[in-house]
Amino acid sequence: MVISRRPNLNAGTKLKQRDSFKYLGTIITQDGKNHTEIKARIAQAKTNFQKMKPLLTNNKITITTRKRALQCYIEPILMYGCEAWTITIEIQKKIEATEMWFFRCRLRVPWTARKTNEEVLKETETTRSLMNRIQRRQAKFVGHIMRREGLENLVTTGRMEGKKSRGRQREKMLDGMTSWMGTKRVTDALSETWDRESWNEGHDRQRQGARHLMRMMI
Incomplete structure (x- = not known):
């Protein structure tokens, strides 16, 4: 399989190519995105919910x-490998909708019932926390590989030779992380990872601020 923005890319030799395959439990697709993997995780979590x-x-x-x-x-079925996910707005909405689906099914609320998410959360005596836990795991993972300075660090921070393609560039995992942390640049966020205690306290404060902002918007 060739992972590239340009499909069917090869070195002049005709080879049989795959669009996707599963490696260590994770679906890898030729476009290098994780949308298919996340959707599969959501489907598996819902299937196992029905069994239980x-x-x-x-x-x-x-x-x-x-x-x-x-x-x-x-939830661990859904969150498997989430440390490396690139979470776009579309994916975030799907994850939050899945969490509410769990809550509604747990209360046996039919789809015809006109209950708001806030009413369901009140009945379940809980709040939405799935995205917050995914963000926490991503922050811990990034902090770990940055302080280790191994191959993972090089893959995450390394630069590739050549020119950028035309049009809007793809959003990367680090881009999404710096967005919800409120950091302007990726380099600013990565520089903070060296102080473990400060890094953990920093992204905890950012999540609390984001949750407060969401409640104000609601």
């Missing part, structure tokens, strides 16, 4: 216990 539906929707079990079961058995 008798437990997760049992009103005889406390909401707290069912919430723990969801976080223990279902």
Whole structure:
């Protein structure tokens, strides 16, 4: 498989190419994006939720216990490999919609019921936290590979020879991370990773500020 912005790229030799394949449980596609992988993760999480539906929707079990079961058995399936995801606005909406789907199914709220997300969250005695946990894992992962200065560091920070293609450039994982952290440049964010304590405290404050802003907008 050739991973490139230009499809069917080869070195002059005709080879049978694959559009995608699964490696270590992750779907890799020829365009180098992770949209297919994230959608597959969401589908797998929903499938496993349906298998555990008798437990997760049992009103005889406390909401707290069912919430723990969801976080223990279902959400890790969705979050597998999320440390390296490039999360666009479209993907973020899908993840948040999936989290609300879990909550609605857990309460057995039919799709015809006109209940707002806020009403559902109040009944489940919880708040939306899936995106926050994904962001926390991404921040920890980036901090770890930056301080280690190994191959992962080189792949993440290295520059490639040549000119940029025309048009708007693709959003990278680090671009999304600096966006929700409120940092103007990627280099500014990466320079902060060397101080582990400051880095952890910094992205915690940024997430709290983002959550506060979302509540104000709602």
